[in-house]
Structure formats: C-alpha cells, structure tokens
Amino acid sequence: MKIVTRIAKMHELSRQLRTGGLTIGFVPTMGYLHDGHLELVRRARSECDTVVVSIFVNPTQFNNREDFEKYPRDEAADKAVLEHAGADVLFMPEASEVYAPGAATTVHVGALGDHLCGPTRPGHFDGVATVVAALLNMVTPDVAVFGEKDWQQLQIVRRMVRDLHLGVRIVGVPTLRDADGLAMSSRNARLGEKERALAPALYRALGAAVAAYRDGEKRSTELCNLARAVIEEIGEFRIDYLELVDGEALAPVETANDGSVVAVAAFLGGVRLIDNVSLARPQMLADASGADIRMRSEDAHYA
Ligand code: PAJ
Numbered sequence: 380m381k382i383v384t385r386i387a388k389m390h391e392l393s394r395q396l397r398t399g400g401l402t403i404g405f406v407p408t409m410g411y412l413h414d415g416h417l418e419l420v421r422r423a424r425s426e427c428d429t430v431v432v433s434i435f436v437n438p439t440q441f442n443n444r445e446d447f448e449k450y451p452r453d454e455a456a457d458k459a460v461l462e463h464a465g466a467d468v469l470f471m472p473e474a475s476e477v478y479a480p481g482a483a484t485t486v487h488v489g490a491l492g493d494h495l496c497g498p499t500r501p502g503h504f505d506g507v508a509t510v511v512a513a514l515l516n517m518v519t520p521d522v523a524v525f526g527e528k529d530w531q532q533l534q535i536v537r538r539m540v541r542d543l544h545l546g547v548r549i550v551g552v553p554t555l556r557d558a559d560g561l562a563m564s565s566r567n568a569r570l571g572e573k574e575r576a577l578a579p580a581l582y583r584a585l586g587a588a589v590a591a592y593r594d595g596e597k598r599s600t601e602l603c604n605l606a607r608a609v610i611e612e613i614g615e616f617r618i619d620y621l622e623l624v625d626g627e628a629l630a631p632v633e634t635a636n637d638g639s640v641v642a643v644a645a646f647l648g649g650v651r652l653i654d655n656v657s658l659a660r661p662q663m664l665a666d667a668s669g670a671d672i673r674m675r676s677e678d679a680h681y682a
Contacts, residue, residue, distance in 0.1 A: 380461060381468045386477075386517050389470055393431075393519045401428040405520035405547075407511060410434035411451040412460050415555040415563035419524045420464045422552050426522045432461055433470040433514055435477065439485075440506030451568050470518065477513060485509045486543075488535050494629040495531045495642055496653065499619050507532055508539050515540075515547055523547050528554040528562050530640055530655045531629060554654070556582065562654045574648040577613055581643055584609035584621070585656040588641045592658050597635045599623040610645060619644040619651065626657060 383389050396403055404423030408416050412434075423430045434457055441447035454471075461469055485505055492504035515523060525533045533551050540549055554562050560582035561567065561575075570578060584606040591605050603621055610616050625632050626640040637659035644653045 380458075380466055382458070383468055383470050384472060386472055389431075389468075389472070389517050390519075392468065396429055397519075402522070403427055403518065403520040404430045405515070405518045405523045406430065406432045406466075407514050407523065407525075408432060408434055409436045409450065409565065410457050411453055411565040411568065412457045413555075413563045413565065413567075415526060415528060417460065417464050418555045419526060419552050420461070420466055422550060423522065423524045424465060426524075426550060427520075429467045430465070431468040431470055431518050431520065432466045433472070433518065435472055435474075435510070435514070437477075437506060437510040438474060439478070439509060440503050442500050442503060449569070451565055472517065477510070486512050486539060488539065491531070491535045491538055491629055494624060494631070495620060495622065496644060497531075499644070504532070504535050508535060511536055512539065512543065512545070515545055520547055522550055524550045524552060526554060527551050527655070527657075528564070529653070530626075530642060534627060534629060560586075562652075564652065566650055566652065569650045571648055574615070574650065577615055578647055578652060580610055580613045580616070581645060581652060581654045584643060585641055585654060588623070589656055589658060592635055599631070599633050599635055599639075602635055602641065606641060606643070610643070615647060617646040619646065621645075626659075 383392060393403060404427030406416070406419045406423050420430060420432060436447070436450050436452065438447055458469065486508040488504045488508045497504060525536055527533060537549050539545070540547055556562050559579040561579045562582065567575065587609050588602040588606040591602055596602055602623055607618065607621050610618060621643045622631050623635055623639050623641050624630060626638045632639055635658055639658045640655050641658065642655035644651060
C-alpha cells in the first residue's frame with residue numbers, strides 16, 4: 380500500500396493510474412477505522428481497479444475545538460487494517476495544505492443542511508461538503524463510496540456532485556452494525572461500558588417504527604412516538620431529534636411512505652450517536668420490545 384501525504388503527489392498518481400487505463404475508487408474517512416469503513420473499502424474494490432482511502436480529520440466540520448481534539452485517532456492501527464483490507468493507496472493530506480493560508484472558498488449546501496443534524500451542528504455540512512469537494516479534486520476518482528449511516532451526509536454529497544457537475548459516481552453502502560444492532564461508529568469508542576450496553580436502544584427504537592409501518596401505521600407522529608418511547612424508557616438518553624423525513628429532500632413528512640427514512644440523534648454519556656433506517660429497505664426486523672432483532676441478509680446487500 381502506497382502512502383501519499385502531498386496533494387501534488389496524489390494528483391500525479393491519479394493521472395498515472397488513469398493513463399494506465401485503471402479506474403479509481405475512493406473512500407474518504409476521518410480514520411479510527413472499523414468494519415463499517417472496511418465495508419466501504421470492499422465496495423470500492425468491487426467497483427474499481429484501484430482503491431484510494433483518505434484519512435483526514437477535517438477541522439471545519441467540527442462544531443467546537445474540544446470535539447475535534449477528542450476525536451479518536453490511531454494512525455498505526457489504521458495503516459495495518461487498510462493494508463490487510465487491500466487498499467492500494469492511503470492518502471493522508473496535511474491540514475496546512477488542505478486549508479492553505481488564506482483559504483476562503485467554501486461550499487454552502489443550502490436547504491438539505493437545514494434538517495436533521497443541521498440545526499444542532501451549524502456549519503457542519505458546509506465543512507463536510509467543502510472538504511469532500513476538495514478531496515474529490517485531489518483524488519479525481521471514478522467512484523466515491525459513502526455510508527448510509529450518515530444518511531444526511533450521503534444525500535448532501537449526492538446533491539453537491541449533481542449541482543456542481545463533479546463527474547464522479549457516488550455509491551451508498553448500508554450501515555454495518557454490531558451483533559446487538561448498534562451502528563458501528565468511531566465515536567462508539569468513547570462510550571463507557573454501561574453506555575455501550577444501553578446504546579442499541581436507538582436501533583430498537585428505529586425497529587419499532589419500521590415494525591409499525593409494516594403493520595400499516597402511516598402517521599408520522601405515531602411512528603415517531605413509538606420509537607421515542609423505546610429510547611425514553613431507558614432514561615439515559617437525551618434525544619436531539621427523532622424524525623420521519625423524505626429520504627431525499629430530508630424534510631419532515633406527515634405520512635410515511637416507502638421513500639421515508641426514520642432518523643435519530645441522541646446524546647448518551649456525552650457522546651452524540653446517530654442512526655437511521657429507510658422504511659422501504661429496512662435492514663432489520665425488530666419488534667417494539669427489541670426482543671427479536673435479526674439481520675436480514677437479503678436486505679443487507681441491496682445496491
Ligand atoms: P467518517 O465518520 O470516518 O466516515 C467515513 C465513511 O464511513 C462515511 O461515508 C460514513 O458514512 C461511513 N461509515 C461510518 N460508519 C459506518 C457504518 N457503520 N456502516 C457503513 N458505513 C459507515 O463521514 C466522515 O468520516 C466525514 O464526514 C468525511 C466524509 C470523511 C468528510 O470529512
């Protein structure tokens with residue numbers, strides 16, 4: 380695996396690969412890699428001849444200095460894991476080069492940034508879109524792979540690529556979960572033992588909404604109340620939002636349909652966790668009590 384840190388080198392390498400007739404699949408990350416990230420790497424590998432993974436903890440998408448500094452990092456482990464996963468290039472640009480002195484141009488994402496995580500994280504999605512646009516220009520991939528775990532981010536990236544004609548194909552990958560249903564996340568490492576045991580309630584809550592929708596309940600308020608009750612029963616969460624939204628426009632909907640997504644963000648022991656599930660293609664079956672959670676393999680591999 381090649382390690383590249385300079386942007387000019389990355390440009391040169393991409394040019395060489397393309398001249399050699401090879402396609403490039405790109406997986407942008409902030410490191411502290413887990414199996415969810417590796418699923419993206421596997422997908423990039425299945426789509427393209429070469430796989431570039433970037434690790435860059437992007438300062439402009441954090442809402443405060445402390446959250447940025449506390450973000451977990453483990454460069455040595457990440458390198459080993461990527462080597463093992465068969466990534467061809469690890470791209471780790473320096474913040475001083477990504478944001479050169481005097482850098483002033485940003486991407487503003489518009490209305491998609493106003494919903495869900497937007498109100499609690501002002502400027503976050505502009506920071507994400509700006510760095511993703513910059514990384515896409517550095518790597519110039521044919522395909523870029525993102526996780527559905529960050530549903531809003533995925534929709535925003537898709538829209539940006541379309542609006543700015545960036546000429547890259549965006550591929551979304553279903554959320555990878557631990558056996559108890561908790562969506563894998565670098566932030567899970569910050570949960571204490573007790574919180575870690577409680578955290579899967581988020582997934583059970585989404586499961587309760589999905590189960591009710593399948594049983595014919597279409598009223599958004601009812602579906603959200605059912606999900607909210609599962610989380611509130613635990614007593615340890617502070618819910619930021621729990622909403623049923625249109626899967627593309629991200630605006631709340633009153634009546635659920637197959638294009639709806641139920642999404643949640645909640646604080647648990649100082650850690651902000653997010654999760655979501657699409658009503659049309661739920662990855663799980665769960666009853667309202669959470670007693671019956673099974674991964675459905677045919678759902679786990681939709682395109
Ligand atoms: P990061 O949180 O490191 O996530 C990198 C990619 O991995 C994102 O596309 C995310 O959706 C995906 N991912 C995370 N957990 C996942 C899971 N459990 N299953 C499937 N995919 C998962 O998202 C970012 O970094 C940054 O915002 C970034 C796009 C790199 C821009 O800085």
